[in-house]
């Protein structure tokens with residue numbers, strides 16, 4: 001393993017509060033300083049982030065280092081010639097970064113407020129990489145928007161949209177998140193992680209300090225200081241990340257974009273349980289826990305947490321990378337669907353009892369599926385279901401549809417199941433706006449694609465058949 005270069009920074013004002021959630025506290029008994037790791041050999045393990053120099057590059061060929069990096073787009077070129085002070089009034093500091101600070105600023109033209117992150121160049125390629133990656137990703141609703149970049153001899157100044165509500169970490173210090181709130185947040189987070197991966201970027205530093213909040217509750221992924229671009233199938237090496245959020249494969253060898261899912265799993269654990277899953281008195285102890293500690297989903301800590309949430313966390317924190325849940329699978333996980341996809345239908349508000357009954361039943365559905373396909377599950381839970389459910393709940397139908405999407409099924413069985421479903425009168429009316437048939441076939445196709453060698457005989461599985469009866473029962477029957 002390559003030697004670590006530990007970058008230490010001063011503790012942010014709020015870092016001491018809620019240190020059980022932050023990466024600054026648990027492993028830092030000796031030093032309260034924030035610790036971020038980066039030890040990567042770009043030339044060996046990581047694709048250079050800059051696009052190759054081409055004749056179409058707008059950069060002057062004699063710009064030396066900057067030309068080599070080729071990382072600034074044409075809109076930035078214009079800003080290079082201007083001083084940030086000519087266009088913005090710089091204000092108070094709102095955060096401290098590795099290479100510089102983040103300040104408020106106000107446009108002289110529109111009067112609108114922004115945040116400006118000033119990164120000291122220091123000859124470090126990572127700074128150029130951060131700018132380039134932010135430009136590459138900017139535009140997604142959950143990536144902090146980069147408005148413009150100014151450059152002087154010592155700094156890059158990144159003018160970004162202002163996330164007025166600050167860091168997710170600070171919200172977490174107010175207490176554990178409800179499952180509803182956590183699911184909405186994780187759905188957006190995983191959506192933006194998926195986008196990053198599709199754009200060939202691995203963030204490598206998913207943690208609540210790097211998730212900023214907007215006044216309307218939207219999240220913005222920020223701080224691409226450790227992000228790298230990665231070609232499909234390429235592996236990274238070298239330790240990078242923040243200790244408590246680092247995936248086990250980062251500590252043991254080569255890794256891929258899946259490290260971001262592990263980081264999001266650690267975050268989800270912290271959101272719901274209120275503490276980090278892998279802790280220790282030293283950096284080494286934290287790493288040892290990441291590599292070896294088995295989460296005990298049956299401990300008292302988990303009592304208020306639904307089985308489905310535990311299931312998702314278990315799948316995100318799966319050490320076997322090939323079995324770790326993917327972003328698409330997370331977005332189709334019953335827990336996410338229950339609280340987000342059909343929010344207006346499944347949780348119409350009025351009755352707490354009713355929504356908790358749905359959760360209970362959903363847990364039952366998930367349990368049964370887990371039993372049917374135990375090899376793909378990282379954990380198993382006790383049944384909390386009861387079989388006398390009402391069948392007129394759209395949310396329940398959605399939830400079951402989602403649950404059944406996790407059944408491992410072979411292609412002939414899939415066809416048989418689809419036939420069964422299509423042949424049933426009234427089914428088309430079950431799910432307003434979206435044909436259940438297409439929903440199921442979509443998900444079953446996904447199951448087929450993602451699961452290798454195992455299939456279950458759905459037609460001979462009583463529980464599955466029972467679900468199907470419910471699934472195809474018209475509303476109110």
Ligand SMILES: Nc1ncnc2c1ncn2[C@@H]1O[C@H](COP(=O)(O)OP(=O)(O)OP(=O)(O)O)[C@@H](O)[C@H]1O
Pocket residue numbers: 009036094095096097098099102115117144160161162163164166167209210212222223224225226
């Ligand atoms: N667009 C923004 N709007 C509001 N606050 C911001 C914004 N960008 C950054 N901040 C604040 O500044 C802090 C530091 O910014 P950032 O996360 O980019 O740096 P950092 O995590 O300290 O950087 P690094 O990890 O590279 O050292 C954030 O934690 C946040 O409080």
